[in-house]
Amino acid sequence: MYSKLAPGNKAPDFKFKTAWDDEFNFYDAVGNNPAVLIFLRYYGCPVCQMEMAKIKQGIDLARKKGGRVFVVLQSKPETIASLIKKDDFPFTIICDSQGKVFQLYGVEAGGIIKYLHPAGLIAAIKATCRGFLHGKFEGKETQLPAAFAMTADKIIKYAHYGKNIGDVPSLAKMINGI
16 A cells, blocks of 8 residues: 655655666755656656646746756656657656656556546547657556645645546646745
8 A cells, every 4th residue: 555645744755767867866856946746657658748748838837936847757768768858858757667656655556447537538538639649558557647746845735646647737736835
């Protein structure tokens, strides 16, 4: 059973890799800045690609508050490196193919009912209609999203656990209050 985090909790620290860099410590990467940590499924997921494009469009909202944005995917570093360039996204993509960071933050996979939830299916149709095509399957297909916003001292101010694959709050909602 995963232990969920709530506003007021200290955000757990962890080590991570990106597709282009060796291991980092999360607290060191955040520095003395507020941060947003968003959990999505994997890069081949059209809904996740669409969400990453939305985050990219709204990144200035986080920057105005001095915030850093991190997206955690179940993708392997080599998969990400083969599909995108390091500077394609103005945020850090954390590769967590073993799901350790997902588990640390209490981000669970849903069952088939949550996976096939109408809101998730609508998000998948929207993503596909917008040109985001399905790529390589990685990790748990029923993985649910989550989002956390934290202050510079790593205290969680906003926590959201998705109820279906398309249940990702806007970046504006995530950074409100940090």
